[in-house]
Amino acid sequence: MKMDILAIGVHPDDIELGCAGTLINEIRNGKTAAIVDLTQGELGTRGTVETRYVEAANAAKIMGVLERENLKMRDGFFRNDEEHQLKLISAIRHHRPDIVLGNVLHDRHPDHGRAGHLISDACFLSGLAKIETVGKDGKPQEKWRPRYFLQYMQDWYHEPDLLIDISDAFEQKMQAIQAYATQFHTSTSGGDGPQTYISTPDFLESITARARMLGKRIGVKYAEGFTTDKKIGIKNLDALIQNET
Numbered sequence: 001m002k003m004d005i006l007a008i009g010v011h012p013d014d015i016e017l018g019c020a021g022t023l024i025n026e027i028r029n030g031k032t033a034a035i036v037d038l039t040q041g042e043l044g045t046r047g048t049v050e051t052r053y054v055e056a057a058n059a060a061k062i063m064g065v066l067e068r069e070n071l072k073m074r075d076g077f078f079r080n081d082e083e084h085q086l087k088l089i090s091a092i093r094h095h096r097p098d099i100v101l102g103n104v105l106h107d108r109h110p111d112h113g114r115a116g117h118l119i120s121d122a123c124f125l126s127g128l129a130k131i132e133t134v135g136k137d138g139k140p141q142e143k144w145r146p147r148y149f150l151q152y153m154q155d156w157y158h159e160p161d162l163l164i165d166i167s168d169a170f171e172q173k174m175q176a177i178q179a180y181a182t183q184f185h186t187s188t189s190g191g192d193g194p195q196t197y198i199s200t201p202d203f204l205e206s207i208t209a210r211a212r213m214l215g216k217r218i219g220v221k222y223a224e225g226f227t228t229d230k231k232i233g234i235k236n237l238d239a240l241i242q243n244e245t
Contacts (some may be wrong), residue, residue: 006036009036009115027063035065036070039072046182048182071088079114093135099149105151149228159227163225163226164225184203211224
């Protein structure tokens with residue numbers, strides 16, 4: 001089934017933190033969406049691979065995505081090379097998305113930036129007919145190039161090229177994040193396991209604070225920010241959000 005949107009994250013929970021509000025918005029508007037996780041997050045301090053799969057499935061259900069798959073690249077050690085590009089190209093050609101949402105190109109965690117460049121290269125290469133891949137059905141895949149690759153913001157702040165109002169979806173976004181009970185501070189798991197950078201209450205508060213800050217810039221309550229190397233075009237001025245402030 002062709003998807004309108006494919007969200008790609010190097011770790012399970014990257015998508016929930018970075019672009020869940022936008023995904024939820026588009027799904028509510030009738031768009032089809034799928035998720036590809038590049039790794040199983042096996043280097044995470046808290047939880048296990050098995051618990052991450054359960055949490056990722058629960059989060060996908062909360063967001064309403066139709067499919068979620070994991071390419072099982074090696075957490076921390078995958079590379080932006082031919083082997084990994086071909087694996088991701090096959091996934092892109094399988095889902096045939098118009099828009100890809102993926103990791104930012106530079107961030108605190110080296111996996112994020114490396115994944116962002118891998119996604120960017122795979123989106124381009126997927127449109128070349130002479131690169132041959134085989135689908136899950138064993139048949140040759142046709143070329144496919146997404147129209148846009150938008151990079152969601154992660155730990156480091158980047159000046160966004162695009163801001164999307166997620167005010168109506170923000171509560172659902174936070175529910176999807178909190179589905180990762182082993183990773184984040186929640187009412188049921190905040191004290192389980194060693195404390196990490198993302199397991200303190202302050203981390204989730206920072207997610208809310210950034211969404212409020214980005215929302216303020218376009219006159220709404222909450223927003224998500226994206227960067228892109230490709231210029232964004234609109235059909236008419238009705239697509240612009242009225243800034244009341």
